[in-house]
Amino acid sequence: xxxxxxxxxxxxxxxxxxxxxxxxxxxxxxxxxxxxxxxxxxxxxxxxxxxxxxxxxxxxxxxxxxxxxxxxxxxxxxxxxxxxxxxxxxxxxxxxxxxxxxxxxxxxxxxxxxxxxxxxxxxxxxxxxxxxxxxxxxxxxxxxxxxxxxxxxxxxxxxxxxxxxxxxxxxxxxxxxxxxxxxxxxxxxxxxxxxxxxxxxxxxxxxxxxxxxxxxxxxxxxxxxxxxxxxxxxxxxxxxxxxxxxxxxxxxxxxxxxxxxxxxxxxxxxxxxxxxxx
Amino acid sequence: xxxxxxxxxxxxxxxxxxxxxxxxxxxxxxxxxxxxxxxxxxxxxxxxxxxxxxxxxxxxxxxxxxxxxxxxxxxxxxxxxxxxxxxxxxxxxxxxxxxxxxxxxxxxxxxxxxxxxxxxxxxxxxxxxxxxxxxxxxxxxxxxxxxxxxxxxxxxxxxxxxxxxxxxxxxxxxxxxxxxxxxxxxxxxxxxxxxxxxxxxxxxxxxxxxxxxxxxxxxxxxxxxxxxxxxxxxxxxxxxxxxxxxxxxxxxxxxxxxxxxxxxxxxxxxxxxxxxxxx
Amino acid sequence: xxxxxxxxxxxxxxxxxxxxxxxxxxxxxxxxxxxxxxxxxxxxxxxxxxxxxxxxxxxxxxxxxxxxxxxxxxxxxxxxxxxxxxxxxxxxxxxxxxxxxxxxxxxxxxxxxxxxxxxxxxxxxxxxxxxxxxxxxxxxxxxxxxxxxxxxxxxxxxxxxxxxxxxxxxxxxxxxxxxxxxxxxxxxxxxxxxxxxxxxxxxxxxxxxxxxxxxxxxxxxxxxxxxxxxxxxxxxxxxxxxxxxxxxxxxxxxxxxxxxxxx
Numbered sequence: 001x002x003x004x005x006x007x008x009x010x011x012x013x014x015x016x017x018x019x020x021x022x023x024x025x026x027x028x029x030x031x032x033x034x035x036x037x038x039x040x041x042x043x044x045x046x047x048x049x050x051x052x053x054x055x056x057x058x059x060x061x062x063x064x065x066x067x068x069x070x071x072x073x074x075x076x077x078x079x080x081x082x083x084x085x086x087x088x089x090x091x092x093x094x095x096x097x098x099x100x101x102x103x104x105x106x107x108x109x110x111x112x113x114x115x116x117x118x119x120x121x122x123x124x125x126x127x128x129x130x131x132x133x134x135x136x137x138x139x140x141x142x143x144x145x146x147x148x149x150x151x152x153x154x155x156x157x158x159x160x161x162x163x164x165x166x167x168x169x170x171x172x173x174x175x176x177x178x179x180x181x182x183x184x185x186x187x188x189x190x191x192x193x194x195x196x197x198x199x200x201x202x203x204x205x206x207x208x209x210x211x212x213x214x215x216x217x218x219x220x221x222x223x224x225x226x227x228x229x230x231x232x233x234x235x236x237x238x239x240x241x242x243x244x245x246x247x248x249x250x251x252x253x254x255x256x257x258x259x260x261x262x263x264x265x266x267x268x269x270x271x272x273x274x275x276x277x278x
Numbered sequence: 279x280x281x282x283x284x285x286x287x288x289x290x291x292x293x294x295x296x297x298x299x300x301x302x303x304x305x306x307x308x309x310x311x312x313x314x315x316x317x318x319x320x321x322x323x324x325x326x327x328x329x330x331x332x333x334x335x336x337x338x339x340x341x342x343x344x345x346x347x348x349x350x351x352x353x354x355x356x357x358x359x360x361x362x363x364x365x366x367x368x369x370x371x372x373x374x375x376x377x378x379x380x381x382x383x384x385x386x387x388x389x390x391x392x393x394x395x396x397x398x399x400x401x402x403x404x405x406x407x408x409x410x411x412x413x414x415x416x417x418x419x420x421x422x423x424x425x426x427x428x429x430x431x432x433x434x435x436x437x438x439x440x441x442x443x444x445x446x447x448x449x450x451x452x453x454x455x456x457x458x459x460x461x462x463x464x465x466x467x468x469x470x471x472x473x474x475x476x477x478x479x480x481x482x483x484x485x486x487x488x489x490x491x492x493x494x495x496x497x498x499x500x501x502x503x504x505x506x507x508x509x510x511x512x513x514x515x516x517x518x519x520x521x522x523x524x525x526x527x528x529x530x531x532x533x534x535x536x537x538x539x540x541x542x543x544x545x546x547x548x549x550x551x552x553x554x555x556x557x
Numbered sequence: 558x559x560x561x562x563x564x565x566x567x568x569x570x571x572x573x574x575x576x577x578x579x580x581x582x583x584x585x586x587x588x589x590x591x592x593x594x595x596x597x598x599x600x601x602x603x604x605x606x607x608x609x610x611x612x613x614x615x616x617x618x619x620x621x622x623x624x625x626x627x628x629x630x631x632x633x634x635x636x637x638x639x640x641x642x643x644x645x646x647x648x649x650x651x652x653x654x655x656x657x658x659x660x661x662x663x664x665x666x667x668x669x670x671x672x673x674x675x676x677x678x679x680x681x682x683x684x685x686x687x688x689x690x691x692x693x694x695x696x697x698x699x700x701x702x703x704x705x706x707x708x709x710x711x712x713x714x715x716x717x718x719x720x721x722x723x724x725x726x727x728x729x730x731x732x733x734x735x736x737x738x739x740x741x742x743x744x745x746x747x748x749x750x751x752x753x754x755x756x757x758x759x760x761x762x763x764x765x766x767x768x769x770x771x772x773x774x775x776x777x778x779x780x781x782x783x784x785x786x787x788x789x790x791x792x793x794x795x796x797x798x799x800x801x802x803x804x805x806x807x808x809x810x811x812x813x814x815x816x817x818x819x820x
Binding site: 025026029030031032033034036037050053054111112113114115116119121122123124125126127128129130131133134135209210213214217218224225228229231232233237240241243244247248249250251252254255 | 567570571572574593651652653654660661664665666673753770771774776779782783791
């Protein structure tokens with residue numbers, strides 16, 4: 001197993017300080033960038049570069065967005081998607097953490113499970129779609145099967161890295177102070193692994209959203225994905241785009257929340273302190 | 279032998295000026311306040327000289343070196359190399375950085391690290407081979423050509439950086455505290471390597487360090503810098519015999535005198551620097 | 558002697574659990590009357606009939622070609638744009654919020670969107686794959702280019718390394734760990750998109766065939782499809798890993814050297 005999932009992390013740290021200093025001017029540029037993006041989306045169909053039947057001007061999508069806000073069916077769909085995502089993620093995180101700690105702290109288990117994990121992990125969870133449809137139909141359980149399968153591996157693999165990263169010196173120190181297995185787990189292994197667990201949660205949260213929407217779109221389970229499919233086949237193009245934007249906003253919210261959570265839970269952790277000080 | 283080398287030294291110090299630093303001043307702007315790192319530096323380095331620059335830590339030594347290397351534009355004043363003002367890195371210059379671990383390309387073998395600048399110079403293959411071979415030989419690394427830098431010790435990595443610099447055939451070699459991060463024994467070896475390379479190639483060398491012993495041991499002249507905002511406090515001629523040796527040179531009374539003199543200057547520089555903050 | 562023993566041990570460790578799992582599957586389903594869970598023996602014996610005849614060329618190959626095409630286009634676009642955006646601070650600030658938003662859109666919802674533009678043919682599927690693979694590659698490349706070591710940048714300036722040589726030997730090589738990370742993430746998104754774009758709307762391909770089996774209640778055939786997808790996912794990940802080992806050999810060595818030094 002290689003440690004490449006976290007590859008980018010060390011290089012990024014050193015630049016965090018410089019990025020902070022430039023933030024003021026950059027925010028303005030970012031707003032300008034977004035405005036340009038919206039203006040392009042308005043102009044391209046209006047000028048006729050793309051047929052407005054395929055891409056309505058962004059103002060019309062805006063109107064459709066406002067319509068969505070007054071549509072109870074939309075809110076139900078949004079609730080369904082969030083529920084599938086949250087439940088699936090919670091199950092995957094719980095499973096991933098428990099299984100990861102058990103396997104990670106017992107060397108024999110680790111040795112014997114590595115090949116199986118390496119084999120099962122890359123299996124695309126969408127392969128399970130037909131099975132899910134057959135067994136669960138368009139039920140929430142179909143969504144959960146896909147979400148949990150995809151998100152579980154993200155958490156598991158990170159937890160395994162984290163447990164492996166425990167400093168042997170710290171382990172020995174804890175042992176000389178007479179900590180038992182449970183105490184060592186609580187005071188040595190868990191704090192070391194926590195940043196990895198949270199990285200796993202962040203990655204899993206994004207993947208879970210993708211799979212939740214996929215399940216709704218392809219299987220037809222209730223939710224935003226399903227609404228998008230219906231809007232498209234019904235020719236409600238502006239509504240479809242509005243729904244796509246909502247899924248994007250949901251994605252942004254998930255990313256921001258996951259990063260907040262990480263920051264909040266790790267405010268004491270040296271890896272984050274260093275990042276702030278740099 | 280001794281007579282020979284002494285006449286050589288004299289002719290060197292007396293020759294034409296290769297590098298001329300005239301009234302260089304550098305002010306860093308930012309956040310609505312400015313920091314004057316270098317106030318006024320003026321000195322000249324003759325062709326073939328080995329000059330050391332020493333100063334307390336935070337003396338703007340790196341700023342000075344970057345201005346000379348053309349990596350930073352001075353706020354005022356100018357750097358003239360071989361009669362031409364420096365704007366951007368000049369072609370006849372090679373630099374050895376302090377952070378050897380970060381200035382070598384970790385994805386290239388030792389050999390390719392030395393070769394890359396030569397390729398960019400559009401030298402023909404045969405000539406490149408010759409230069410690489412000679413440079414790696416000179417620093418004693420002929421047998422690790424196909425190793426990657428991270429497989430080598432810190433001292434060996436810095437030798438690779440030196441090999442890359444001399445293979446480039448520079449007219450002037452800048453070294454920015456190159457041995458600050460290696461252990462004492464390796465450091466002594468590398469110092470002797472610099473002396474012997476300078477003797478053999480006759481390349482003009484500007485060696486920046488914070489180590490007074492190192493500066494006196496290596497240089498023909500030692501420029502003592504003040505704390506920031508930096509000026510030149512003193513220009514000490516090192517009249518030690520040209521043939522230097524870690525043991526005899528460092529234990530000679532003249533070495534102790536010179537070292538003491540430079541040490542005093544640096545101490546004075548530190549004391550003066552108490553009110554550093556500038557508006 | 559001990560080397561031999563170690564090799565034996567690691568082989569046993571690698572094969573034991575999969576062997577036990579397969580054996581369990583085989584035994585537990587041997588007399589299975591369940592409609593959903595046909596005996597493994599039956600699935601395996603059906604496998605050749607289903608896939609190793611015309612379908613390999615008619616369905617598996619088109620799927621893989623679309624994936625390959627989309628992935629390669631995404632790599633070229635992602636690395637190209639990533640280097641550009643990563644090198645220009647102002648451009649990066651200008652694009653960042655838009656990119657953050659576009660990346661956050663779950664790529665499968667682009668299937669119905671792109672169907673509007675490109676119908677249900679190969680173009681649509683390749684476009685879907687490109688638009689899903691692009692973001693991880695692009696954003697990781699930007700991060701990698703931003704993190705290029707300043708000392709190396711100055712080294713290049715001093716030694717006159719510019720233009721194409723600088724781009725390749727400095728920028729792309731030093732961003733390569735992040736680029737490869739992005740490629741790996743992109744590939745796994747790409748496989749998902751390959752399958753669902755075919756499930757959603759297609760007349761051939763792996764996803765199409767599997768969903769056909771499910772709709773016609775050909776459960777054993779459907780299971781062979783699931784197995785095939787699993788094996789393909791595994792093989793593609795393996796290929797990616799080999800590529801990574803080759804391209805990032807220096808990086809793993811460097812990291813190991815740094816870790817050895819710090820402990």
